[in-house]
Amino acid sequence: MNNKNLLIKNASEVVTCKGFKTKKGNEMNDLHIIHDGAVVIEDGIIKAVGSTEKILENIKEENYEVIDASEKTLLPGFVDSHTHLVFGGYRAEEFSWRLRGDSYMEIMNRGGGIINSVRGTKEASKEELIQLGKKRLNSMLSFGVTTVEGKSGYGLDFETEIKQLEVMEQLDKVHPLDIVKTFLGAHAVPEEYKGKEDEFIDFIIEKVLPIIRKRNLAEFCDVFCEKNVFSIEQSRKLLLKAKEMGLKSKLHADEIVRLGGAELAAEIEAVSADHLLQASDEGIKAMAEKGVIATLLPGTAFSLKEEFARGRFMIDNGCAVALATDFNPGSCFTESIPLIISLATLYMKMTPEETITALTINGAAALDKADKIGSIDVGKKADIVIHEFPSYKFLPYHIGVSTVEMVIKNGIMVYDKNKVFESI
Numbered sequence: 001m002n003n004k005n006l007l008i009k010n011a012s013e014v015v016t017c018k019g020f021k022t023k024k025g026n027e028m029n030d031l032h033i034i035h036d037g038a039v040v041i042e043d044g045i046i047k048a049v050g051s052t053e054k055i056l057e058n059i060k061e062e063n064y065e066v067i068d069a070s071e072k073t074l075l076p077g078f079v080d081s082h083t084h085l086v087f088g089g090y091r092a093e094e095f096s097w098r099l100r101g102d103s104y105m106e107i108m109n110r111g112g113g114i115i116n117s118v119r120g121t122k123e124a125s126k127e128e129l130i131q132l133g134k135k136r137l138n139s140m141l142s143f144g145v146t147t148v149e150g151k152s153g154y155g156l157d158f159e160t161e162i163k164q165l166e167v168m169e170q171l172d173k174v175h176p177l178d179i180v181k182t183f184l185g186a187h188a189v190p191e192e193y194k195g196k197e198d199e200f201i202d203f204i205i206e207k208v209l210p211i212i213r214k215r216n217l218a219e220f221c222d223v224f225c226e227k228n229v230f231s232i233e234q235s236r237k238l239l240l241k242a243k244e245m246g247l248k249s250k251l252h253a254d255e256i257v258r259l260g261g262a263e264l265a266a267e268i269e270a271v272s273a274d275h276l277l278q279a280s281d282e283g284i285k286a287m288a289e290k291g292v293i294a295t296l297l298p299g300t301a302f303s304l305k306e307e308f309a310r311g312r313f314m315i316d317n318g319c320a321v322a323l324a325t326d327f328n329p330g331s332c333f334t335e336s337i338p339l340i341i342s343l344a345t346l347y348m349k350m351t352p353e354e355t356i357t358a359l360t361i362n363g364a365a366a367l368d369k370a371d372k373i374g375s376i377d378v379g380k381k382a383d384i385v386i387h388e389f390p391s392y393k394f395l396p397y398h399i400g401v402s403t404v405e406m407v408i409k410n411g412i413m414v415y416d417k418n419k420v421f422e423s424i
């Protein structure tokens with residue numbers, strides 16, 4: 001189907017997630033559902049949303065390609081706002097080591113972990129990374145993701161960091177999924193800068209950031225602010241310089257050790273602070289006050305066998321929470337949104353409604369795009385997913401299984417599960 005004028009009608013529920021900005025605290029429970037709803041799409045943009053009856057009174061059906069969504073649920077496309085999708089090589093061996101008890105940091109400190117993926121990414125050609133990227137994006141799309149954030153950070157040198165960002169730039173052009181690019185040059189300390197972390201931060205600021213800015217290769221700057229990686233001071237310096245150059249801030253914060261990353265995120269008014277497994281009460285409250293989004297990555301905690309971030313406490317204290325996969329080759333090799341939904345609802349005490357908000361409008365807000373995507377609102381991009389059951393309540397209920405039947409991106413059908421089984 002390639003018709004940009006589309007009418008989806010008779011949906012059991014249109015879960016609009018209505019809104020153009022971040023939802024905080026209790027607001028996260030309000031999904032603004034329309035029962036027996038319809039959506040009108042023209043030229044890739046949502047033109048009207050309402051009850052099927054009202055919508056049909058105002059349009060001529062014959063002018064549209066029509067999808068009958070009876071007994072189905074419409075949701076905004078998911079926004080996976082934290083991933084490391086471009087990398088070469090895999091770390092299946094390290095996963096086995098972790099199963100036998102080695103910790104993530106132990107593996108990292110003996111030259112595995114991120115540095116292992118840096119080797120693989122340096123060795124891979126741009127074309128290889130593009131082909132791998134396409135497969136990964138296809139998989140994400142099948143889970144109903146229509147916008148994804150992707151980070152560099154498996155280069156740690158000028159050429160490879162730029163290569164990763166260029167690969168994402170290219171993927172964004174050739175693949176229906178939209179990619180928001182983040183520069184994560186400070187993801188680990190390269191061998192030649194061990195003990196000279198300040199110099200490495202200066203190298204990034206002086207030599208890499210200006211080119212990224214000039215070529216518009218990233219919208220966000222991120223840093224792994226962690227004990228034995230980059231300190232609070234180094235992270236602050238990098239993010240503030242990047243901000244001066246026009247890059248918005250994100251942080252990998254308080255993941256393994258409570259370092260004060262949440263407090264730093266509030267101080268510099270970052271768009272989001274991510275992970276936050278060890279974030280302090282004060283840090284969380286400061287983030288709520290400053291409107292910093294807490295992007296939680298339960299797949300990572302699960303895969304590392306760590307305690308989950310305190311999503312319930314954060315929401316109860318007025319924070320805006322987003323959820324993302326953290327898809328990467330080490331700490332969380334999954335693009336599964338159903339897994340994230342299961343972990344958030346069953347283990348993080350988030351309600352189904354909060355979970356959906358965290359994966360849609362708040363995911364969009366974590367990418368500073370809540371005005372364009374993340375909800376089914378008139379004027380927004382027509383990124384809409386048709387789920388095969390009559391209520392959003394089936395998403396957590398159908399544990400670990402994708403409920404996605406069709407994905408519409410910019411008003412065009414790009415995934416139809418029924419087609420996969422057409423010949424059966």
Ligand SMILES: N=CN[C@@H](CCC(=O)O)C(=O)O
Binds near residue numbers: 084255329332
């Ligand atoms: N914690 C730091 N960075 C990634 C892991 C990257 C890796 O292990 O390759 C994360 O967000 O989980």
Ligand SMILES: [Zn+2]
Binds near residue numbers: 084252
């Ligand atoms: Zn990450």
